Amino acid sequence: MTAPYDPELNGNGGFFKRFWAMTVKEFIQMTRDRVTLATMIMIPVMQLLLFGFAINTTPHDLPTAVLMRENSDVGRSILAALKNTDFFEVQSVITRSEDMDSLLKSGRALFVVEIPEGFERAVRRGETPALLVAADATDPVASSSALGALSGIVTSALANDRQIEFSEPSKPAFSIVQHRRYNPAGSSTLNIVPGLLGTILTMTLLIFTALSVTREMERGTMENLLSMPIRPLEIMFGKITPYVLIGLIQALIIISAGILVFRVPILGDLPSLALATALFVIANLSIGYTFSTLATNQLQAIQMAMMFFLPNILLSGFMFPFAGMPGWAQWIGEALPLTHYIRIVRAIMLKGADIATLAYDTGVLAGLMMLAMLIAVRRFRRTLD
Amino acid sequence: MSTVPATDKAPETVIDVHHLTKSFGGRKVVDDVSMSVKKGRIHGFLGPNGSGKTTTIRMLCGLLTPDSGDGTCLGFDILTESDRIRRRVGYMTQKFSLYQDLSIRENLEFVARVYGLSDARGKAKAAIERLGLKGREKQLAGELSGGWKQRLALGACILPEPALLLLDEPTAGVDPQARRDFWNEIHALAADGLSVLVSTHYMDEAERCHEIAYIAYGKLLVQGTVDEVIEGTGLVTWTVSGPDVHHLQAELSKQPGIDMIAPFGLSLHVAGHDESALEQAIAPYRDRSGFKWEKGEATLEDAFIDLMGRSEDNFR
Incomplete structure (x- = not known):
């Protein structure tokens, strides 16, 4: 039922009185539930510490084996470089290829670098021989970044060896040249903290x-609330407002921890x-509120929230690179608030935008x-029909 | 906006609805109900469980939209002016529906603010004193006993000074003393010009109403003063007392001319619509030793049992 314009309800600042009544009521109810309130504050801290330390997409100390088919200077310098x-x-x-298979299969090695027979001679003739690398690609993130690093290592090792012939080959005179803008150390925490900020806010x-x-x-x-002269917009604003405060407090905690614990800069x-952040907090609260007007019980509402939450994590560019997704997935991603918030936060914190x-x-x-607000106000049933 | 502005319509009839019908899942819960309630009157709304009392009340205050029918509540159209009706009507739900996790004071302040009353704190404080809850205002509403919850709910209803109270079984599950206090309060409010529509199952409460309406299976069967309702059924009642009225009831129930028999303690109410047929029917039993027969007035309960019996017949 659409309410016609009623001067009696609109005059005298009635909107703000009713909105404020609802806000005060929601705020008291929120503070009365101590356990939930404590959880609201604890969740961001726990999640940030847990994931900030645990998630690291830059692997290190990958178990590696080297298959030496010839005993040469070049072979030794590659080995030393690794x-x-x-x-x-x-x-x-190792020296036998059967060992290579068993090492990979058993997981004792994730990489086997094979230096073939006649490799040094071919290199010296400038024939650009193939250096074989067998990688366990069951964890593509780990293997691909290590593979990228490997080619750099080997190139440097060879260049080193060819230029300074007959000198000490194992001298660590090479470097892995990487150009990583905005995150020069390649630290994934810098990337993850802004992502976690958005993810934790979305979920709670x-x-x-x-x-x-x-x-x-x-x-x-x-039933009692609907029998009173309060309208959907006033109810919605009143229910959202106290949680805007909570959202901002959560954001403050996460950003502070990011700066103090993970040394994330705010450029x-x-x-x-x-x-x-305020815009993002209100957007998420509005979407949650919309689910609340669509669901008929609390379980349904939580399920809707979870159904919305999952694509937010997977398609927003938090977990996987946005550019790597197919077009349709990018379209879905564009419709999710987290996608835009992560872009904004990364840009502001790391790029100084x-x-x-x-x-x-x-x-x-x-x-x-x-x-979301429009849908919620239109969907809100003022009657029990 | 502390008082409800007087409307130029100033209706003598506060509820005036016609042919209200409402179905849920293809079942007519309220079927063609018309009723009128006059200003300053306490109107009792009676009927068995599931007869459509709550649905009718909800349609009056805009919580449900009737499938068909129309009318006014306090002079405002129930279909298009529900916001104005909400502003002037106090609706007390059957189940306690204030916030259990808010204190007494916080609940009352919330109501005062939603109705846009100036000085919400002061109004809530006054209401607490009026309710006799001073010193307990910080207690959570959910911790109150049934009787106190009911008092608080009524207090919240009358806080915005409504012109009409809609009370849905307000005294269900409340002890007799609290019920008596409650009704004294209702009468005091009505004396001040407040109109009340109250649904109930209790006969003694029905008899305290100025007018009553009886609804069964969604149909409004009768409406009027208590005397009018009893008269309207046209029942002639005899009361018989004596030993073992139970057996007598079994015998009498086979007699034509007797429309209703109901035991009341050690006596039986025997009633019929046709006086001569009734007297003919009981004649053979009147001389039976040990039984005392008295011609009496039909009570409201007799009338309702009769009405219920007749409406059941209609639905068989």
């Missing part, structure tokens, strides 16, 4: 509001970050928020 990096841990040097905020309307339905208080300005240069992502975030 031993000198953190990426690989050369555990055995969605559920707060997803339960808000259905809880009133299940407790039977909705951009704080007002931009705060503004984007401000909100003005991120107009597209900010605009989409605001658009998603408005859409």
